[in-house]
Amino acid sequence: TLQSHLASILDSVPDGMIVIDETGRIVAFSRAAEALFGYTAAEIMGRNVRELMAGRDESNHDKYIQNYLQTGERRIIGIGRVVTARKADGTLFTMDLKIGEAKIGDHWLFTAFVRDLTEQRKAEMRMREMQ
Ligand code: HEM
Numbered sequence: 001t002l003q004s005h006l007a008s009i010l011d012s013v014p015d016g017m018i019v020i021d022e023t024g025r026i027v028a029f030s031r032a033a034e035a036l037f038g039y040t041a042a043e044i045m046g047r048n049v050r051e052l053m054a055g056r057d058e059s060n061h062d063k064y065i066q067n068y069l070q071t072g073e074r075r076i077i078g079i080g081r082v083v084t085a086r087k088a089d090g091t092l093f094t095m096d097l098k099i100g101e102a103k104i105g106d107h108w109l110f111t112a113f114v115r116d117l118t119e120q121r122k123a124e125m126r127m128r129e130m131q
Helices: 002-011 031-037 054-070 119-131
Strands: 016-021 024-031 081-086 092-104 108-117
Touching: 002 024, 002 031, 016 031, 031 108, 054 081, 092 119
Parallel strands: none
Antiparallel strands: 016 024, 016 108, 081 092, 092 108
16 A cells, blocks of 8 residues: 555655654654654654653744744754754653655645764764864
8 A cells, every 4th residue: 555655665764754744743753763762653653743852842842833834934944953852761862853844735744854963972072072
């Protein structure tokens, strides 16, 4: 089926890929995203993407999406940002976030590509110490 084809394509992408609807509900969660966050797709699907964040972003993320839908003002879409994300066990980590959008009928879907920057950050620190 088309769905299983899409799922297997998603699972071959090396970066984590997360798809949400316009209310923030997770509708797809790739194999690499499972490894990164420590959630299985089965348990995180249908939950709000907020659960992958902490602090002020977790409290305000619904508003961020609503604000975008109302104003069309892009803060991350097409720009990208380095953010702090939260794993299932509560560990916080630095993550590169890229977001794209797609309109399906009357509804928006947002697709994120995410990458753990922890190792890169450590390498940068070591480089700085060497100088
Ligand atoms: C906007 C944080 C994950 C979709 C934002 C903004 C922040 C943020 C700070 C608003 C920026 C501003 O107003 O200046 C985070 C954090 C994440 C995360 C910390 C860590 C897990 C995601 C994911 C998706 C997503 C996985 C989609 C699958 C959106 C959308 C917007 C937004 C659609 C509004 C559009 C825009 O600002 O360009 N997020 N986000 N976010 N986020 Fe997230």
